[in-house]
Amino acid sequence: MVGVLQYAKRRVDALRGNYETQRIHEDDLGTHFQLLLLVVVVVFPIAVALAVSTKQSGVVTSVVDLFPGGNAVENYREVLVDYQFGRFMWNSLAMSVVIVVGKLIISVFAAMAIVYYRVPYKDLVFLFILFTLLLPVPVRFIPLFQLMNDLGWSNTILAITVPYLASATTVFILRQHFLSIPTSIVETAKLDGVGPLKFMLFVLLPMSKGVLVGVSIIMFVYAWNQYLWPLIIIDSEANQVAQVGLQLLQGDVQGGQLSWSLVMAGSTLTLLPPLLLMIVFRKPLLETFSIQQK
Amino acid sequence: MTTVTLHNLRKEFDDVVAVNGIDLEIIDGEFLVIVGPSGCGKSTTLRLLAGLEDATDGEIVMDGRDVTAVEPKDRNVAMVFQNYALYPHMTGRRNITFGMKSSGDFTDEEIDRRVEEAAETLDIADLLDRKPQAMSGGERQRIALGRAIVRDPDAFLMDEPLSNLDAKLRIQMRAELAQLHTSLGTTTVYVTHDQTEAMTLGERVVVMNDGQIMQVDEPQTLYDFPANRFVAEFIGDPAMNMLPVDIENGTAVHEAFTIPLPNADGGVRNGTKKGDDASIHDGQRAVLGVRPEDLYLASERPDAGDETLDATVNVTEPLGDSLLLHCSIGETPCKIQAKARSEIHPDDTVSIAYDPARLHLFDPESGNAFYHSESYASSESAAAAADHGWQSR
Numbered sequence: 001m002v003g004v005l006q007y008a009k010r011r012v013d014a015l016r017g018n019y020e021t022q023r024i025h026e027d028d029l030g031t032h033f034q035l036l037l038l039v040v041v042v043v044f045p046i047a048v049a050l051a052v053s054t055k056q057s058g059v060v061t062s063v064v065d066l067f068p069g070g071n072a073v074e075n076y077r078e079v080l081v082d083y084q085f086g087r088f089m090w091n092s093l094a095m096s097v098v099i100v101v102g103k104l105i106i107s108v109f110a111a112m113a114i115v116y117y118r119v120p121y122k123d124l125v126f127l128f129i130l131f132t133l134l135l136p137v138p139v140r141f142i143p144l145f146q147l148m149n150d151l152g153w154s155n156t157i158l159a160i161t162v163p164y165l166a167s168a169t170t171v172f173i174l175r176q177h178f179l180s181i182p183t184s185i186v187e188t189a190k191l192d193g194v195g196p197l198k199f200m201l202f203v204l205l206p207m208s209k210g211v212l213v214g215v216s217i218i219m220f221v222y223a224w225n226q227y228l229w230p231l232i233i234i235d236s237e238a239n240q241v242a243q244v245g246l247q248l249l250q251g252d253v254q255g256g257q258l259s260w261s262l263v264m265a266g267s268t269l270t271l272l273p274p275l276l277l278m279i280v281f282r283k284p285l286l287e288t289f290s291i292q293q294k
Numbered sequence: 295m296t297t298v299t300l301h302n303l304r305k306e307f308d309d310v311v312a313v314n315g316i317d318l319e320i321i322d323g324e325f326l327v328i329v330g331p332s333g334c335g336k337s338t339t340l341r342l343l344a345g346l347e348d349a350t351d352g353e354i355v356m357d358g359r360d361v362t363a364v365e366p367k368d369r370n371v372a373m374v375f376q377n378y379a380l381y382p383h384m385t386g387r388r389n390i391t392f393g394m395k396s397s398g399d400f401t402d403e404e405i406d407r408r409v410e411e412a413a414e415t416l417d418i419a420d421l422l423d424r425k426p427q428a429m430s431g432g433e434r435q436r437i438a439l440g441r442a443i444v445r446d447p448d449a450f451l452m453d454e455p456l457s458n459l460d461a462k463l464r465i466q467m468r469a470e471l472a473q474l475h476t477s478l479g480t481t482t483v484y485v486t487h488d489q490t491e492a493m494t495l496g497e498r499v500v501v502m503n504d505g506q507i508m509q510v511d512e513p514q515t516l517y518d519f520p521a522n523r524f525v526a527e528f529i530g531d532p533a534m535n536m537l538p539v540d541i542e543n544g545t546a547v548h549e550a551f552t553i554p555l556p557n558a559d560g561g562v563r564n565g566t567k568k569g570d571d572a573s574i575h576d577g578q579r580a581v582l583g584v585r586p587e588d589l590y591l592a593s594e595r596p597d598a599g600d601e602t603l604d605a606t607v608n609v610t611e612p613l614g615d616s617l618l619l620h621c622s623i624g625e626t627p628c629k630i631q632a633k634a635r636s637e638i639h640p641d642d643t644v645s646i647a648y649d650p651a652r653l654h655l656f657d658p659e660s661g662n663a664f665y666h667s668e669s670y671a672s673s674e675s676a677a678a679a680a681d682h683g684w685q686s687r
Contacts, residue, residue: 185381187344187346187366188379190366191346191373192445193367193393207381207382
C-alpha cells in the first residue's frame, strides 16, 4: 500500500509539472498490480450498473447476467424521452451551478474580510463560522421547511439552493489559501492605492484560480448529489432533481415489475456530469487537496 | 525630493516595544541605510514610514506635512520588498503599471512613456512581457525596482531588497542601486541586516538596537569612531576585540600588558568635550576596543615598535586574503588578522604589534565610548603616536 501512495504522490507531482512522468520501473509492477486491484474494487459497482443498464429486465441472478445486453439504446431512450429524465438533470444542473456560484461569492467575501480586514473579534467570528459545520442542512430540516413555506419558496429553485449558500468549509479553505499569499503583495497594493474590489478582482482571484476551481468541483459534486432535501421541499415533478428522479424510474413497483435496467441507465446518466468535471479539472482538484494536507 | 523627520516615534505590538522613541532627520535626496540585528526595529521603522503600521506615539513629518495618520497610498512613497512582491499572474509590464493604473493619476501615454524610461534605466526592456515565474531573482528585483521608480515617488523605502539574491548578484545589484540613486537623486531609506551593504550603500548609516538608535553617521565615521560598544562590535567583520583594562597615568593596564594611550586628553568625540567627566581619569575601569585588522604580527611590522605582546594562538582560520587568528591575551579572547600564508599553528605563541591610532575605550557599564586615540578632527596624532608599542608585563 505504501507503494501505491508513493506512486500517487509521484503522479500528482508529474501532473503539476514538477518533474517529468517517469517510465515504469520493474519494481513498479507490484504497485501497478495493487492499483489494478483497487480500481476493480472501486469500479465494480459502477461496471455492474453500466452492464445492467443495457439489459432488458435487469435482474441479475448469475455471473452470466453481468455481460452487457443489447437493449442499451432502447433503455436510455426510454429514460430520457419517456420519463423526461433530461428535465431532472437540467434541474440538478441549475441547482448545482447556483449553489457553487453563490457559495464562491459569499465565501470569497467572507474569507477576504476575515484575512485582510481589521474586524473586532475576528477570530471569534471565524470560530462561529466553523461552528456552523456542526449544524448541516439535514439537522435543520424541520425549521427550514417551515421557513421555506413561510417565504413561499417551496417548490422553487430558491428552496433547494439558498440553504446551501453559506459554506464554512469553503470559507476555511479560502482563508487558508489567502493566508498563504505573501503579505508584501497585499502591502504593495495598499501602497499603490489599489482599492479592495480591484484587489480582489485583479490580484486575489487570479492568484486563487486553482483553489477556486478545486473547491468548485467539490461543491458541485456535493450539490449534485443532494437527495433528501429536494425530496422533502419539491413536490412537483417538473421541478424535481435527478437524484430524486431516479426513484420515478422504478416503474410499477407494486406490480412487482421493478425495472432495474432503467434505474441503472438513469444512475449512469447522473454519474456523467461530475465525472466529466473531475476529468477536466483533475489538476486543480489535486492541488486543492494537497494544500489542505500541508 | 523630500525631507523626512521622525519625532519620538514609538511602536508597540501588545507588550513588545519594537521602536522605542526614535528621533531622526532624513535629508532631502540622501541614501540613508538603517542597519541592525534581527528584531532591532529597523523594518518596523520603515513600515511606519510607509504607513503600513500605525505609530503608537510620536510623529512622522514629510516636507513639513504631518503624515503620521495618513493612508499609505497618500504618502507617495514606493516600497521594495525582500521577496519582490510581484504579482505572479501578471507580466513584468503589467506588474509595473498595475498600481499606476489603479490610482488613476496618470494617462495611458504618460504610463507608457514612464515604463519605457524605467525599462531603459534598469535595462529590463526584454523582461516586460515575461511573467515573474520566468525571471531570475535579480530580474524580478529589477522589475520591482521598475515598479517603484515609474511612480516617481517622494521617497523609496527598501526592505532588505538584496537579501534573496546570491552573493555575486548581490554585489552587482548593490552597485546598480548606488548608481540608480545617483541618477535619480530620490530620498532613499534602505533597511538591511548586512553591515557590508550598509557601509557600501549608505551616505549615512543608522545603527539600531532594541528599538533605539545607537548612532547615525557616515559609514567611515561609524567604523572609526563608534559611539558605543554595540556599534563597535556590530560594524566591522570580524568584530572588534574587547579587552577589560584599568586606566593608570594615561596608560591602559590589562592583566597581560600595559599600553600607553596616545593623545590621552584630546581623543574624545561623540557627545563629550575635552576635559568632560567622561574623559580619561586614573583608576577608572574601561573596556579597550581594538579591531582585529589593527593588530599585526610583530614580524610583519618591524617598524611598529620594539616591544610586543605575547598571545597564544587557539585556532587559525585562513580567509584567503588574510589569516584570522583566534588567540588569548592573558585570559581574554582576541582575534588578529594576520597576513595570508603566515606560518602559524595552534598553540604557537606570537608577538603582536598594534596601530596606536586605532584604540577605543568604552565605559564598562553604559558601553558608551569615551576615548578614541585618533582625534576626529585630525589624524596626525596617529602618526605621532606610531612608535608606541605593546609593553609586555
